[in-house]
Every structure is written in structure tokens, then in C-alpha cells.
Amino acid sequence: MQVNGKQLDLDNITITALLEQYQLSADNVVIELNAEIVPKEQFNQKLIYQGDQVEIVSLFGGG
């Protein structure tokens, strides 16, 4: 799967598991799976597969 533009060798994992792998808190991020926003309530169930495109986005300083 592609996560934030990087090819990762992962398959069939939940969003929660992916976030844990990168020590990211679900509260601090928004996830797009194949250009669709995934509601936070679905992070525990939603599975991501090999060919998926995932974007993990967060808030930063900006004007």
C-alpha cells in the first residue's frame, strides 16, 4: 500500500494498527483511504489492503 506517498509492505491491517505502528494518535490525524475520508469511529474496523492509497494528515502551524 502507499501511505503518504511511500510504498509500504503491509496488507490487511486496520487503520488503528497502522497508526500504532507509527506511534500516531488517532486524535491528531485525519485519514483518507483512496481519497475518501474515514470517520474516526471506523479506525478499529476498517481494513486496508496492499493496493490502497492512504493519506495521514495532521495540523501544522500556518497562516
Added chain:
Amino acid sequence: MSKLQIGGTDLDSRLLIGTGKFPNKQIIPRVVAACGTQVVTMALRRVDLSSQEENILEYIPKDRILLPNTSGARTAEEAVRIARMAKAMGCGNWVKIEVISDNKYLLPDNQETIKATETLAKEDFIVLPYMSPDLMAAKRMVDAGAAAVMPLGAPIGTNRGIKTRELIEILIDEIEVPIIVDAGIGKPSDAAEAMEMGSAAVLVNTAIATAEDPVAMAEAFSLAVKAGRIAYEARLGVESHQANASSPLTGFLFEGGN
């Protein structure tokens, strides 16, 4: 000083601030407190998977309105996508639309901005579009549902002041929603100038964030914005080329002499 109303919310402070370029995030709550701003902008970006980063929201007092921007968007479609992500993030429904594809001057694309404004206003966002000051574009943004219009004073981050003054004055005259001067404001006196002109508010980031003492500079901007607004509401006196004496013109010692 009258209150500013945007999207049905009354605001006491007419200074909006951005959170970019500060020397550290820890200073942000002190800056917010020093200037009393009620609206704070931030940006969305991809998380860097190789580094642990803190959430900027932890540094913004909870009672402030969050104004996520769509920086990084080059098209209306991308801006809409970023705005929806910001909402999903829990930022509320305010959004500053920023659509830019010019990398040298970072001038906004008014046409794409109008399109994004229309889509997001229909989705019940409170939309504040950042724009190049142009009357027809501003009118179209208002027709599309913009809650305020944010013309630039000078290109982003340049600290050059209100170079677009005459065009902004036309917007202030002709546009019924609040005009918020965004970008280019480099000094408190620039902010005061924008407010004296009748701008409803100003958005400042670089000038505060890159000052040697951002907390003190935030206070200076807050005072300048208040002074400018009060001056505007008090109606400035008329300018003239010839002198008009402020003291009585009758002679003091020699009147009726000899």
C-alpha cells in the same frame, strides 16, 4: 468599538493570527493571550512518518475559533478536499480558502477560489477566501456564499504593507461582507492603516512570528488594530493641502496696536 460579526458569530477582537513560522510552538499560547485574538489559523499537511510531531491544536486555547487554511491547494477541488479533512479533524466549520499555483509571489487564483467557496458554502462551511483584491471576484465570492473576503495587502510573508490600498478601499466601499486584510502586513502601523481605511479586521502571521519578541509584537498589533478601528469609527478629519491654524489666528500681543 463595535463588534465584528462573521458567519453569525460576534467577535470582540479584530486581529486574526496565523501559527506558522514561530520559533517554537510553546510560545503560541502566550502570543494568543497577549493579543486577545479569537480566530487562529493553521494548515494541514501529510504527517512525516519518520518523525514524531506534536499537534498544533495543543497550543491553541480551546475557546478560540480555528480557521484551518487550504494552503497547498492548487485547484478548487484540492481546496475542497483539504477543507473537508479539516472538518473531519474537529476544526469546526470555518475555513480560509487559499488556492495558489504561483510559486514566486504566492498570489491566489481568484477563479478557483470562487469555485471552492461555492462548494464549501453549500456544505455549511463558514468560508473566508484569501484573494487578490478585485471587485468582481469579491462580488462573485460573496454571491457564492463567502462570510468575509480576505484581500492581500502584499504577497504572503513579505512584510511590505498595504501595497494594494486603492483596490482594497474599493472592496470596503462595495462589498457588504467584512473585508479582512490578509498577507503583507509587516508592522503594527500597517495594521492600523488597514483598520483606519475601514477594513473589518486583519490577519497577521509573519510579522508577529518572526519578530524578535513575538509576544510583545502580538500586543503591539492588538493595540494598533484597536487604535485603527476606533479611529475609523470616530471618522478621520478632512485632509487639505493648505494650512488651517489650530490656534486662534488673532494677534496675541499686538492686536489693535498703535
